[in-house]
């Protein structure tokens with residue numbers, strides 16, 4: 001186990017009491033049938049349910065997604081979503097997730113092999129109530145670029161996180177844990193003193209505060225320098241599993257992400273990510289190869305880091321891009337626009353990134369965000 005050290009900074013004053021809680025239900029060793037599907041599994045949701053998140057752990061050579069979800073018989077996600085018109089070639093374009101992608105509550109294959117994630121509601125037009133909810137998971141062998149879906153075999157482990165609390169929350173708190181590999185000269189110690197990191201965190205904090213989410217406390221931690229050079233998804237998973245359990249979102253600062261299919265600057269291993277990492281272990285990756293600690297100016301260096309940090313944490317909290325042209329879809333939020341280059345979830349670099357009201361609505365329901373009443 002790599003050595004973990006930590007320094008902590010936090011918000012000033014006593015934190016407000018939390019009004020939300022998260023309960024966990026586990027389904028172990030659930031078998032897949034000949035089509036790679038689990039049976040319908042069910043959970044009973046309490047009347048004060050805010051959101052349900054489903055995390056799937058399967059075999060490392062297969063892809064998975066939550067293919068079906070319904071609440072009191074109302075179908076929110078399905079392979080053939082009722083009432084949704086699909087483009088004629090949709091099943092050729094997206095053989096793995098055509099229906100779930102265009103369902104009222106979108107679901108997509110996991111970002112990394114062997115995992116899948118899902119949260120409902122992930123837009124304000126979806127109604128989730130107390131009562132029986134049913135879901136199923138499907139797995140595929142091989143890669144998503146294949147045009148024929150080969151069913152996955154074996155079994156999966158599933159963890160359901162049920163978030164409870166008031167319906168109309170407007171405030172939340174998100175602990176942030178920063179993990180440094182030494183990449184770019186950033187170690188737990190140098191990063192805590194870096195004006196670039198300090199300014200980047202101020203930008204991130206301001207963007208989330210505008211959405212009603214207080215970021216903090218922020219912890220600075222070290223992970224083994226052997227993780228700096230990212231070479232495979234399996235190695236990333238090993239890095240995620242190396243630190244001690246801590247509440248909130250974990251951000252790992254590494255060299256670059258091209259080996260795991262990320263962009264040059266960032267990647268979220270979960271859309272959404274889990275609440276507390278526990279046995280799930282996930283996180284956000286930030287590349288510092290091109291933004292070393294000695295970067296020319298604090299302003300440009302912190303902008304280059306803050307943009308991906310704000311964007312990738314947005315993915316972790318269940319936000320999709322405002323538009324994904326390769327999937328031919330826009331997000332399902334009414335108040336975002338595909339062309340708004342200032343929106344945090346615009347697919348490429350944004351200037352002065354900000355969230356829309358609906359995006360804040362979604363993030364406030366994520367299980368990693370603890371809600372509290374306005375002071």
Ligand SMILES: [Zn+2]
Nearest residue numbers: 311315321347
């Ligand atoms: Zn993105």
